[in-house]
Amino acid sequence: MNRPDIRRLPKRSDPREAVMKLLDAVKSKKLLTEKVGLAEALGRTLARDATSNINIPAYDKTFIDGYAINPKDTVGASTSKPAVFKAVGKLFPADYPTNAEVASGEATYVACGAPIPKGAASTIKVEETRLNGNKIEIIREIKSGEGIIPLGDDVKQGALLLNRGQVLRPQDIGLLASIGMSEVEVFKKPKIAILSGGDELIKQCRKDPSKIANNYALVVGGLASELGATAVLNGIMPDALDQVQAKIGDALSDADIVVTIGGTSVGMKDFVPDAINQLGKPGVVVQGVSLRPGAVSGFGIVNGKPVVMLPGHIGSCIGGFYLFVAPLIRFYCGLDGDGLLPCLIAELVEEVDSGPQFRFLLLHLKRAEGKLLAEQVEGGSSALTTIVKSNGYSIIPPHTILVKGTNLDVHLFGKLELAQIT
Amino acid sequence: MNRPDIRRLPKRSDPREAVMKLLDAVKSKKLLTEKVGLAEALGRTLARDATSNINIPAYDKTFIDGYAINPKDTVGASTSKPAVFKAVGKLFPADYPTNAEVASGEATYVACGAPIPKGAASTIKVEETRLNGNKIEIIREIKSGEGIIPLGDDVKQGALLLNRGQVLRPQDIGLLASIGMSEVEVFKKPKIAILSGGDELIKQCRKDPSKIANNYALVVGGLASELGATAVLNGIMPDALDQVQAKIGDALSDADIVVTIGGTSVGMKDFVPDAINQLGKPGVVVQGVSLRPGAVSGFGIVNGKPVVMLPGHIGSCIGGFYLFVAPLIRFYCGLDGDGLLPCLIAELVEEVDSGPQFRFLLLHLKRAEGKLLAEQVEGGSSALTTIVKSNGYSIIPPHTILVKGTNLDVHLFGKLELAQIT
Numbered sequence: 113m114n115r116p117d118i119r120r121l122p123k124r125s126d127p128r129e130a131v132m133k134l135l136d137a138v139k140s141k142k143l144l145t146e147k148v149g150l151a152e153a154l155g156r157t158l159a160r161d162a163t164s165n166i167n168i169p170a171y172d173k174t175f176i177d178g179y180a181i182n183p184k185d186t187v188g189a190s191t192s193k194p195a196v197f198k199a200v201g202k203l204f205p206a207d208y209p210t211n212a213e214v215a216s217g218e219a220t221y222v223a224c225g226a227p228i229p230k231g232a233a234s235t236i237k238v239e240e241t242r243l244n245g246n247k248i249e250i251i252r253e254i255k256s257g258e259g260i261i262p263l264g265d266d267v268k269q270g271a272l273l274l275n276r277g278q279v280l281r282p283q284d285i286g287l288l289a290s291i292g293m294s295e296v297e298v299f300k301k302p303k304i305a306i307l308s309g310g311d312e313l314i315k316q317c318r319k320d321p322s323k324i325a326n327n328y329a330l331v332v333g334g335l336a337s338e339l340g341a342t343a344v345l346n347g348i349m350p351d352a353l354d355q356v357q358a359k360i361g362d363a364l365s366d367a368d369i370v371v372t373i374g375g376t377s378v379g380m381k382d383f384v385p386d387a388i389n390q391l392g393k394p395g396v397v398v399q400g401v402s403l404r405p406g407a408v409s410g411f412g413i414v415n416g417k418p419v420v421m422l423p424g425h426i427g428s429c430i431g432g433f434y435l436f437v438a439p440l441i442r443f444y445c446g447l448d449g450d451g452l453l454p455c456l457i458a459e460l461v462e463e464v465d466s467g468p469q470f471r472f473l474l475l476h477l478k479r480a481e482g483k484l485l486a487e488q489v490e491g492g493s494s495a496l497t498t499i500v501k502s503n504g505y506s507i508i509p510p511h512t513i514l515v516k517g518t519n520l521d522v523h524l525f526g527k528l529e530l531a532q533i534t
Numbered sequence: 535m536n537r538p539d540i541r542r543l544p545k546r547s548d549p550r551e552a553v554m555k556l557l558d559a560v561k562s563k564k565l566l567t568e569k570v571g572l573a574e575a576l577g578r579t580l581a582r583d584a585t586s587n588i589n590i591p592a593y594d595k596t597f598i599d600g601y602a603i604n605p606k607d608t609v610g611a612s613t614s615k616p617a618v619f620k621a622v623g624k625l626f627p628a629d630y631p632t633n634a635e636v637a638s639g640e641a642t643y644v645a646c647g648a649p650i651p652k653g654a655a656s657t658i659k660v661e662e663t664r665l666n667g668n669k670i671e672i673i674r675e676i677k678s679g680e681g682i683i684p685l686g687d688d689v690k691q692g693a694l695l696l697n698r699g700q701v702l703r704p705q706d707i708g709l710l711a712s713i714g715m716s717e718v719e720v721f722k723k724p725k726i727a728i729l730s731g732g733d734e735l736i737k738q739c740r741k742d743p744s745k746i747a748n749n750y751a752l753v754v755g756g757l758a759s760e761l762g763a764t765a766v767l768n769g770i771m772p773d774a775l776d777q778v779q780a781k782i783g784d785a786l787s788d789a790d791i792v793v794t795i796g797g798t799s800v801g802m803k804d805f806v807p808d809a810i811n812q813l814g815k816p817g818v819v820v821q822g823v824s825l826r827p828g829a830v831s832g833f834g835i836v837n838g839k840p841v842v843m844l845p846g847h848i849g850s851c852i853g854g855f856y857l858f859v860a861p862l863i864r865f866y867c868g869l870d871g872d873g874l875l876p877c878l879i880a881e882l883v884e885e886v887d888s889g890p891q892f893r894f895l896l897l898h899l900k901r902a903e904g905k906l907l908a909e910q911v912e913g914g915s916s917a918l919t920t921i922v923k924s925n926g927y928s929i930i931p932p933h934t935i936l937v938k939g940t941n942l943d944v945h946l947f948g949k950l951e952l953a954q955i956t
Contacts, residue, residue: 118660118661120661150746150752151752151755151767154756154759154760154950155950168918175847175914175916177799177800177801177802177804202802204733204734204773204802204803205732205733205734206732206733206734206736206737206773208734221802223801223802223803224799224801224846224847225732225734225846238540238800239540239542239800243540261914261916265914265916265917266914266916266917266918266919267918267919273919273922274922278954279950279953279954280950281756281947281948281950281951281954282752282753282754282755282756282757282760282947282948283753283756283918283921283922283947284922285752285753285756286749286750286752286753286756286848286918286921287749287918287919287922289745289746289749289752290749290918292742292745293745294744294745294746310627310628310647311626311627311628312626312627312628312630312647314628315628320714322716323711323714323716324572324711324716327708327709327711327712328708330572330573330704330707330708330711331704331705331707331708332704333573333704334576334703334704334705334707334708335704337576338576338704345573351626351628377599377646378599378660378661379599379645379646380599380624380626380643380645381626381645382599424646424647425597425646426708447953450953450956451953452950452952452953454949454952454953455901455952456878456906457901457904457905457906479879482879482941483879483941484878484879492597492683492687492688494597494683494687494688495687495688496590496688496689496705496708496709496712497688497689497695497709499705499708500695500696500705500706500709519904519905524952525703525704525705526703526704527876527949527950527952528576528577528701528702528703528874528949529703530874530876530877530946530949530952531701531869531872531873531874531876532700532701532703534872
């Protein structure tokens with residue numbers, strides 16, 4: 113029966129197939145890269161393999177503060193029959209390159225990091241030597257190479273240092289600096305524009321302009337930036353089709369990805385899907401997925417750019433975010449696998465039944481008995497406090513019973529969650 | 535025997551006692567706080583408990599798109615004997631506050647999030663009703679409260695929302711916004727000044743000013759900022775006591791914590807400890823700890839501010855960093871426990887013998903067989919690639935043998951390490 117008061121969602125899609133469709137729609141896109149200074153590269157993703165065109169160290173140097181000698185001079189040395197050396201000269205790290213030489217029976221003071229003089233092939237710590245008058249005595253045989261960091265010990269010329277796709281950590285950046293790089297090519301951060309639906313938010317903003325009425329946008333934006341995107345809060349879409357369409361159109365002209373919150377269901381003022389359809393082909397691709405919470409999530413494609421529709425209830429919104437937006441960010445950042453979405457293994461403390469749909473299972477993690485435990489977080493999908501109590505999630509297939517003690521892959525909402533797990 | 539070419543380190547301290555001394559020296563310091571806008575608060579530490587002075591939601595609202603009714607009108611309703619309603623009016627979220635009322639036998643259309651009209655106590659989804667002419671039919675008994683998010687369901691007035699010391703995640707920030715906050719009081723980030731030792735670095739900088747010669751400072755600075763500090767690279771200390779002293783003195787006037795790299799041992803040009811002693815009382819407190827690598831780490835206190843001395847070999851430098859600098863940052867950030875230093879439990883894949891000193895054990899983590907495995911990373915303490923191959927560490931007491939299969943607490947170097955663990 114055709115009812116004026118009912119609009120029905122299309123048949124709900126399998127969430128795995130829906131994500132595949134989304135990624136298929138963007139996968140031919142060439143990922144953009146940019147060069148950034150090393151100090152700004154923390155957490156960015158390397159866009160090309162990094163290889164070294166130099167050896168590190170570039171020359172043999174001493175690992176210790178001591179004396180550089182020819183180890184042959186110590187053959188047969190012992191406490192009672194020390195090898196005796198004349199101290200000749202001093203070398204410091206800044207003395208490289210040097211023409212200094214030690215002859216047989218000579219020892220040159222070398223400060224940690226100093227180059228090894230010609231004729232020497234070992235160093236021995238000052239405190240391991242004896243001073244006898246103005247002579248240095250060594251009381252054991254010294255092996256060739258002892259006390260020395262040989263040329264190329266850390267990095268060999270031509271070595272692959274870091275792979276494309278590596279998320280740059282402080283030590284990676286230090287390594288790039290050590291081969292003489294001052295900037296590095298990384299994937300551009302995708303720009304995500306976030307739009308919130310609803311006249312009630314506009315009303316709240318008017319009532320108190322200093323407050324943030326669209327706080328869910330703040331949550332979604334924060335989660336997106338933790339995963340490597342640049343999030344832009346593009347304000348509120350009024351409850352009118354033409355204005356929703358204008359807002360989404362504006363956002364699309366500037367951002368790589370547009371995310372809407374609310375207005376995606378079958379309520380009388382849920383204009384987002386219609387607006388997307390009017391903006392360009394193919395328009396809405398998926399509206400509604402078999403995921404609980406998160407069922408009224410979906411996405412459209414307009415001029416090759418994705419518009420992800422997230423539900424207005426915060427629990428459902430987060431479900432849709434991790435289903436659709438997180439993989440998109442990973443793709444645009446040039447990341448494989450989980451990328452910046454940390455995944456931990458935790459032991460489920462109670463039985464969980466997914467029910468007839470895919471389940472977006474909210475989990476609280478805690479450490480106990482030398483293990484990481486995961487407990488289900490109960491709470492309405494409209495309650496932000498439910499998300500605050502959670503650290504991450506698992507998506508469980510329909511009709512699945514996970515028994516107590518199951519080792520579960522738990523995706524943390526973001527890197528900051530680790531600080532909350534005690 | 536007094537030898538002009540030997541300076542001896544004091545007896546090496548127990549690293550646990552050394553850290554205790556360091557934290558004791560700063561613990562009376564009042565932690566500074568500052569107010570920041572919510573959008574800038576991600577990852578910052580809350581300086582006071584957050585409680586709510588409002589209920590969320592502030593009124594009963596509908597969870598679904600449907601009809602608001604008096605549930606008493608549905609007593610005895612069934613498919614064959616539906617309860618019949620006259621459709622009266624429409625309510626949307628922006629209609630709050632409303633004087634709308636439904637009488638017995640009336641149903642008001644309510645869009646998801648709309649306030650509940652007086653006289654109604656339940657809502658039912660549109661698609662669960664039947665349309666008969668211009669009447670709405672309901673074919674089952676509806677419980678009171680069905681379809682409604684009651685006042686205070688998410689947050690009750692007076693409830694404690696977040697504790698002081700919470701590291702603010704996107705959802706926490708969203709929650710603070712929802713109680714009307716636009717800014718939040720957080721602990722100030724400690725400012726850490728990093729100084730690198732050595733004329734050889736100055737020489738390198740002169741040779742090619744575009745390159746970063748003191749790349750270890752870049753590593754230490756990156757690790758410090760991942761843990762919540764503001765890191766400032768304060769350049770290079772030349773190999774001369776007065777200049778080392780001047781550089782440290784300048785850094786102390788501006789920063790909360792000064793960290794030096796290199797020049798802490800007993801080499802002829804290791805001036806850092808003497809410089810600290812000349813700058814003020816008590817000067818050097820610990821020089822040398824029983825930790826391998828990291829033995830020539832230490833710290834001084836000058837005018838109540840800590841100066842941490844890190845060794846010049848990168849492996850030792852990182853050992854000293856996590857021993858001394860990480861707990862300092864945690865303290866200044868107002869964090870308890872591990873704070874932003876993520877800790878995971880992993881299974882050791884091989885036997886490890888700590889040896890006669892505390893062992894700063896570098897570990898590479900990987901996921902396999904539904905577990906997190908930890909393997910020791912071998913490599914010289916002067917090789918940055920050793921740190922690049924590692925994800926984190928454990929500090930193992932002396933004379934300890936950890937058997938294969940031991941569940942070990944592994945501290946990640948920082949949050950970004952999680953992206954590397956596959």
